[in-house]
Amino acid sequence: MAHSDPYTVRISIDTKATVHIGDYSRGGRSRGTKPVSAWDHDMRPKEKLIPGGILEPETGDSFLFFSGSYKTSDFLVDGLLLWWEKRKHTFNSIKHLVINADNGPECSGHRSQFLKRMVEFVDMTNISVRLVYYPPYHSKYNAIERFWAALEKSWNGYLLNSVRTVLNRAENFTWKGIQPVVNLNDKVYYKGVNVTGNKKKRLEQRLNRSKTLPWWDISIYPKTVL
Secondary structure, eight states, rough: OOOTTTTEEEEEEOOOOOOOOOOOOOOOOOSSSOOOBBBBSOOOOEEEEEEEEOOOOOOOOEEEESSSOOOOOOHHHHHHHHHHHHHHHTTTOOOEEEEOOOOOOOTTOHHHHHHHHHHHHHHHOOOEEEEEEEOOGGGSOOOOOOOOHHHHHHHTOOOOSOOOOHHHHHOOOOOOOOOOOOEEEEOOTTOOOOOOOOHHHHHHHHEEEEESSSTEEEEEOOOOOO
């Protein structure tokens, strides 16, 4: 098991529903003596934030990353890279990373761009990665889903009417008594990026897919230099 192996770290990774910036009612309850006035319907918001998150289930440490662009494979792996830069000094002896994910469209075992970026991550960090996916309709068992639910409950009573407000509410949230590290990414992400042809065939050669669950259990090992 990952939690009992001193050379392995397990993380839970996922994205969350888009947060529209504005005076929108979020269906929550405010904690003040006066009700919070909010719009009761969508006014075609012009500004949005895409939340991504990484949770370390054993410790409760979390890392949140936001973008005003699109929810893509590159957004998700860039968030993973940011998390690694923050945490790698804590994991000096780590050789293996187990990633629990829900097989969403931006990170599934079919998504070539995500798998390409994961291979690049493995080669850069020199640690192996095992992608372990939850089957359809079972993503609720992914640990970060409980984190998202608690975060949503904590900020529903507030008007998330600016980017700074969203980031402040996220930074002040606590999970298991620990505040998350929060990062705002200003990169532009494009939909529809994928790997095709011979590049995809070479990519598949780097993936060790489970014989019984090839789309749900994938291991990637650092490239061997001869």
